[in-house]
Amino acid sequence: MWLDEVPAGAVNAANGSPLHSQVGAIIRSHIVNGQLPPGSQLPTEAELQERFSVSRSVVRQALAALSAEGLVQRGRGRGSVVSPRGEHHRLVQRMSGLSTQISAEGADVFTAVLALAPEQNAAASAALGGAEVVGIRRLRSAGTGPLAVIHTWLPLSIGAGLTAVELTDASLHTVLRSRLGVSFVSGRRQVRAVAATEGLAKLLQISVGEPLLLLEGTSLDEHGVPIEMFSTWHRADRVVFDLDVVDADAPAIAPDLAHADGRVTRPQLAAHAADLARQLHELSVELDRND
Structure with a gap:
């Protein structure tokens, strides 16, 4: 025992x-x-x-x-x-944040804004192209209680007009997209295991030293410009990171072409190739018109 x-x-x-x-x-x-x-x-x-x-x-x-x-x-x-696990799952390779993904599970998500102000942060300024930055610190919870502490840095030009009221119980990405037309298109993520500090333990209602999953990264807009840097500390007992895995050496097959057992027939491949050829032809004609 x-x-x-x-x-x-x-x-x-x-x-x-x-x-x-x-x-x-x-x-x-x-x-x-x-x-x-x-x-x-x-x-x-x-x-x-x-x-x-x-x-x-x-x-x-x-x-x-x-x-x-x-x-x-x-x-x-x-x-x-x-108790049965009150877990929430997050696909870390997707641009959508924790709030959006948990909401998709049908769970109620709550976000409290702990801080929102300009910050002096050399790492964030460097990652965001040398810009002055606004720091946003939030606590995200769901039905099971606190899930994550999020610290986000935005260029001052983007974050200056944000308010704690509009970010309360809201997705930052959704607010920026609707208000400023900012799109989060790509980025880089890394995950590491860390121990809860006294401050994090108090917010997440756990003991000091308990394991946390730290997700860090930067996000870029459609022009490849960095517009966000963040660190998110997740309770390891309440949030599970999921990853979609693919074989890098396998030929790329459109999902709708494959059978349930993964087989693809020759007629399907031929039809798919013909459709791609048609799309390429239409694109070349469109480009000729715009020259």
Whole structure:
């Protein structure tokens, strides 16, 4: 049992953190890392009390906090079990942001603006072509609670007119597209695992040091001009990154040509080639007209 692997003295009143927070953090870490999968029965309050050498009230406070986070379900007569995962999935290779993708799942998304003001940030200024920048810090939540902290930098020319009111419970990309006609067309993304700092832990309602998924990147407009740099810290227990995978050596086949088993017939390929040839011919005629 996972409880037997918890070292003696793991909960210690001398470390400055409340005992119930320490107990909750240990149970939470086992849920997050998969040792306690959804539906798992937790030890009884008496077993937890004995293993951690704490009072029954401490155990109950810890379980109540985990229940409030949605990680544990408690029921009279059946003990406590690990809740089904309240995960949200994000396709990181897509330009659409977390708000748009979660909304597409049918979940309610909430965004609080924590800060919106010009900033001195050498890295952001360099990434955005040496421009003065506006920094926007937001907290994004869904039905399960806080999901991510987002820090975005925009050129002053784009971000100066934005207000906290219009960005509250809204997608930044949607606001910029509708108000200023700004299009996010391409960019580069990178993902790394980091530990929650004290500030991030407080906003995301987790313990200091818990794992976060940090997504960083820049976005370009249709002219290849950088218009956004961002860092987004996601709760690793509530957000899953999905990736579409393709074989780089495989021939590119239009999705609508393939059968369910991936086969493509010769007549389909011939029709597709003919359609491409027609489109190229029409394009060349159009270009001749514009010369």
